[in-house]
Amino acid sequence: MGEIAIATEELTRTFGALTAVDAIDLKVQAGHFFGFLGPNGAGKSTTIKMLTGLLAPTSGRMELLGLDFQKHPVEVKRQIGVVPEGMGLFERLTGVEYLRFVGRMYGLDRATTEKRAEELLEFMQLADREKTLIADYSHGMQKKLALAAAVIHGPRILFLDEPFEGVDALAAGALKALLGRMTERGATIFLTSHVLEIVERLCSHVAIIHQGRLVAQGSLEELRAGVAGSEGETKTLEQIFLSIVGQSGAEQARLEELTWLT
Amino acid sequence: MADVAQMPGVLAQLRLIAGLRWSLLKNGLQRKHSRWDLLGVTFVGVFGASLVLGLSVAFYAGAYAILGKNRANWMAIPFWAIFLWWQVFPIFVAGFGANFEFKTLLRFPLSRRTFYLLGLGYGFADFAAVSAVCWVTAMVLGAAVARPEALPVMAGVSVLFVLINVTLERLIGSWLEKILAKRKTRELFIGLFVLSMVSLNFLNPLLQRYGRAASPKILEYLPYLAWLPGSLAGSAVAGSVRGDPRAILLGMAGLCVWLGVTSGLLWRRFAAQYRGEEISESAASASAKKNKALAASAEKAKGQSANGEWLPLVPATVAAVVLKEFRYLTRNGMAFFTLLLPPIMVVFFTLQFGKGSPLREHSLKPEMFFPAIMAYLILILISPAYNAFAFEGKGIQTYFMAPLRFQDVLLGKNLFLVALVTLELSLSLALLVWRVGWPSTAMFAATIGAGAFAVIGQLTIANWSSLSFPKKMEFGKMKGQRNSGVAVWTALGVQIVVAAVCTVIILAGRLLGNPWIPALAFTGLTAAAAGGYVASLGTLSRLAEEKKELLMETLCR
Numbered sequence: 046m047g048e049i050a051i052a053t054e055e056l057t058r059t060f061g062a063l064t065a066v067d068a069i070d071l072k073v074q075a076g077h078f079f080g081f082l083g084p085n086g087a088g089k090s091t092t093i094k095m096l097t098g099l100l101a102p103t104s105g106r107m108e109l110l111g112l113d114f115q116k117h118p119v120e121v122k123r124q125i126g127v128v129p130e131g132m133g134l135f136e137r138l139t140g141v142e143y144l145r146f147v148g149r150m151y152g153l154d155r156a157t158t159e160k161r162a163e164e165l166l167e168f169m170q171l172a173d174r175e176k177t178l179i180a181d182y183s184h185g186m187q188k189k190l191a192l193a194a195a196v197i198h199g200p201r202i203l204f205l206d207e208p209f210e211g212v213d214a215l216a217a218g219a220l221k222a223l224l225g226r227m228t229e230r231g232a233t234i235f236l237t238s239h240v241l242e243i244v245e246r247l248c249s250h251v252a253i254i255h256q257g258r259l260v261a262q263g264s265l266e267e268l269r270a271g272v273a274g275s276e277g278e279t280k281t282l283e284q285i286f287l288s289i290v291g292q293s294g295a296e297q298a299r300l301e302e303l304t305w306l307t
Numbered sequence: 308m309a310d311v312a313q314m315p316g317v318l319a320q321l322r323l324i325a326g327l328r329w330s331l332l333k334n335g336l337q338r339k340h341s342r343w344d345l346l347g348v349t350f351v352g353v354f355g356a357s358l359v360l361g362l363s364v365a366f367y368a369g370a371y372a373i374l375g376k377n378r379a380n381w382m383a384i385p386f387w388a389i390f391l392w393w394q395v396f397p398i399f400v401a402g403f404g405a406n407f408e409f410k411t412l413l414r415f416p417l418s419r420r421t422f423y424l425l426g427l428g429y430g431f432a433d434f435a436a437v438s439a440v441c442w443v444t445a446m447v448l449g450a451a452v453a454r455p456e457a458l459p460v461m462a463g464v465s466v467l468f469v470l471i472n473v474t475l476e477r478l479i480g481s482w483l484e485k486i487l488a489k490r491k492t493r494e495l496f497i498g499l500f501v502l503s504m505v506s507l508n509f510l511n512p513l514l515q516r517y518g519r520a521a522s523p524k525i526l527e528y529l530p531y532l533a534w535l536p537g538s539l540a541g542s543a544v545a546g547s548v549r550g551d552p553r554a555i556l557l558g559m560a561g562l563c564v565w566l567g568v569t570s571g572l573l574w575r576r577f578a579a580q581y582r583g584e585e586i587s588e589s590a591a592s593a594s595a596k597k598n599k600a601l602a603a604s605a606e607k608a609k610g611q612s613a614n615g616e617w618l619p620l621v622p623a624t625v626a627a628v629v630l631k632e633f634r635y636l637t638r639n640g641m642a643f644f645t646l647l648l649p650p651i652m653v654v655f656f657t658l659q660f661g662k663g664s665p666l667r668e669h670s671l672k673p674e675m676f677f678p679a680i681m682a683y684l685i686l687i688l689i690s691p692a693y694n695a696f697a698f699e700g701k702g703i704q705t706y707f708m709a710p711l712r713f714q715d716v717l718l719g720k721n722l723f724l725v726a727l728v729t730l731e732l733s734l735s736l737a738l739l740v741w742r743v744g745w746p747s748t749a750m751f752a753a754t755i756g757a758g759a760f761a762v763i764g765q766l767t768i769a770n771w772s773s774l775s776f777p778k779k780m781e782f783g784k785m786k787g788q789r790n791s792g793v794a795v796w797t798a799l800g801v802q803i804v805v806a807a808v809c810t811v812i813i814l815a816g817r818l819l820g821n822p823w824i825p826a827l828a829f830t831g832l833t834a835a836a837a838g839g840y841v842a843s844l845g846t847l848s849r850l851a852e853e854k855k856e857l858l859m860e861t862l863c864r
Contacts (some may be wrong), residue, residue: 077501098707099707099708100855118710121710122709122710123710127708131701132700133701133705134701135631135699135700137634137635137639137698138631138635138781142631142634145627146630147709148629149624149627150624150705150709151710152624152710154623154624155623179512180782194705207765279521
């Protein structure tokens with residue numbers, strides 16, 4: 046068993062009467078490309094926010110790279126990168142200014158920040174937009190910039206909340222290549238996405254959260270093995286997901302009622 | 308084939324849009340945080356209705372008196388008043404943002420003619436239009452009672468006048484919409500608007516000084532106004548009272564030409580919208596080549612200012628925040644223009660009350676003018692500090708994701724504010740010295756000391772207010788751009804206390820006969836305030852951690 050990058054113990058978060066995340070125990074090994082799945086409102090973003098210090102847990106523990114987050118927040122944050130929900134960009138800066146700002150906030154020296162910012166902008170094909178404010182970027186460009194900012198300090202764990210949403214196929218290919226290279230070099234990637242095909246293609250391990258509770262966790266093979274199916278059939282992640290979350294067939298039944306729809 | 312049995316007519320569509328606008332208003336008021344706005348809306352409604360009704364009576368009486376007393380040539384005056392109201396008032400409120408985008412109706416199957424008519428109908432739903440129609444109706448009634456023989460012309464002229472106004476207002480509105488659709492022009496427009504409003508303060512001093520010399524020149528240009536709708540309408544009505552068919556014909560023909568031209572131009576604008584004209588930030592995406600050239604020139608500009616090591620003695624994170632604040636200021640048209648306010652206010656006050664002002668009897672001596680005006684300027688400049696994260700938007704998350712103590716963020720923001728206040732006050736001081744002369748050295752030192760105390764003394768509480776009562780603000784918008792109520796009251800309370808302390812100290816110096824006492828007292832108070840500020844940073848960092856959810860929820864919306 047390798048080094049554990051992310052471990053949570055009874056991690057819980059409530060909002061008034063609503064328990065958004067209910068005592069989840071996550072274990073993510075270092076170097077894994079980890080997919081965190083769940084239907085809308087299941088608690089994915091709340092979990093990622095807690096794991097990145099954007100939201101305080103109501104109870105439970107979180108350890109990242111062996112460090113207790115609550116006790117060593119600054120040390121942990123130094124080693125993680127985040128593309129949060131909504132991307133968290135300062136929209137009145139240009140792309141290069143934002144990367145320089147983030148680099149300095151993460152403690153990089155001036156020369157390193159400068160060099161990495163230029164390289165990342167080149168890689169993300171944003172270099173010709175040096176004078177354009179982030180507010181004037183397209184959604185896909187903002188996503189690429191947010192990812193560039195998340196990796197500028199060379200994080201050991203990268204948290205991505207819907208990183209491919211609104212990104213064109215070309216840019217998505219480049220992003221996947223970048224993420225693949227990071228995992229090859231030992232970084233851990235924790236990703237949430239609604240596009241199950243992407244998760245299936247990229248992730249080696251998956252966890253599924255439903256109504257705040259962790260309902261499955263393991264490698265894709267382990268999850269496939271846990272779901273009943275006809276002999277010899279290879280279940281897709283979508284089938285596994287629907288089978289675990291228990292919604293299969295529900296949409297079809299509802300559609301049957303819309304008899305007037307051509 | 309879709310299951311659409313029959314297309315609704317124009318009237319039915321107008322009814323649907325009226326219903327939609329009503330639902331938008333009703334649902335907006337039902338939202339939890341808008342309940343308090345209901346009180347404001349009720350107040351504004353009562354005030355607006357009183358204004359419209361009161362002025363309707365005035366327009367009725369005006370038309371009755373003008374025509375009844377054979378002063379028909381004056382009829383142009385009420386028409387002009389209504390014309391200016393109808394055309395200028397909507398421009399004044401344009402920057403405050405629209406609740407409903409008329410163009411979104413294009414998603415429905417409308418013909419171009421229907422779209423045009425709906426556009427005009429929409430124009431009648433504005434407050435300016437409703438009130439103006441009430442006033443024109445009141446004038447028609449007044450004219451009918453005073454001179455029944457003028458009624459046919461008056462009624463015809465009024466119909467044309469109303470149609471011209473609604474068409475012209477929609478035309479100007481659609482041009483404005485085109486201008487305001489682009490971020491840069493929108494911000495520039497709002498900045499210029501604020502600046503022009505401030506500049507109105509100079510009207511009185513300028514009229515006092517140059518009014519007599521300028522009036523003959525202005526009178527020279529007045530006859531040209533005869534070709535505008537207000538004068539044409541007045542002239543046609545006056546012609547009907549005098550029995551002058553030529554005047555009636557010319558007036559009506561002029562109004563018809565106006566209606567034709569404005570309708571043609573509006574048809575062109577609406578036709579462009581109907582075709583699917585894209586007026587938002589299209590320029591930004593089409594300027595890649597230009598950006599490349601700019602990028603090359605920006606390479607040269609890189610260096611010290613691009614990073615953060617230009618600011619010695621502070622951590623790199625603090626310097627990065629200072630630089631970011633500077634960039635945000637330069638890109639916030641509104642804030643940038645408000646920086647011009649302090650020097651403008653100095654010039655304004657010194658014109659009104661300073662040496663050589665027309666109001667000589669109110670002239671003040673530099674000895675009191677200095678502290679008073681500096682206090683006023685600090686009041687203006689320090690207010691944004693009570694909601695310091697207002698413009699961060701989703702960027703606020705970066706501060707909480709980065710490995711830093713939040714006190715670095717506060718320190719960076721405060722350092723930038725102090726630098727800005729220092730710069731602005733220095734400029735204002737220089738202007739004051741130029742306009743009213745130097746005060747005594749002791750009073751000068753006391754003023755500087757009081758300024759330092761007022762700024763540093765407020766920073767701690769302003770930081771607490773920013774973390775505890777954040778309110779999101781957006782660039783290039785005026786509607787809803789205000790601090791939270793608690794932050795406003797906190798700022799007001801603190802400023803009253805600081806002003807009272809400063810006043811007591813300055814008066815104590817005068818009573819005790821030692822002009823240096825205030826300077827010494829302020830030095831001590833500034834040192835104490837600075838100590839308190841440094842001591843508070845750790846506590847405020849912890850408070851930021853406690854309040855981060857509130858901050859993100861409020862600012863990331």
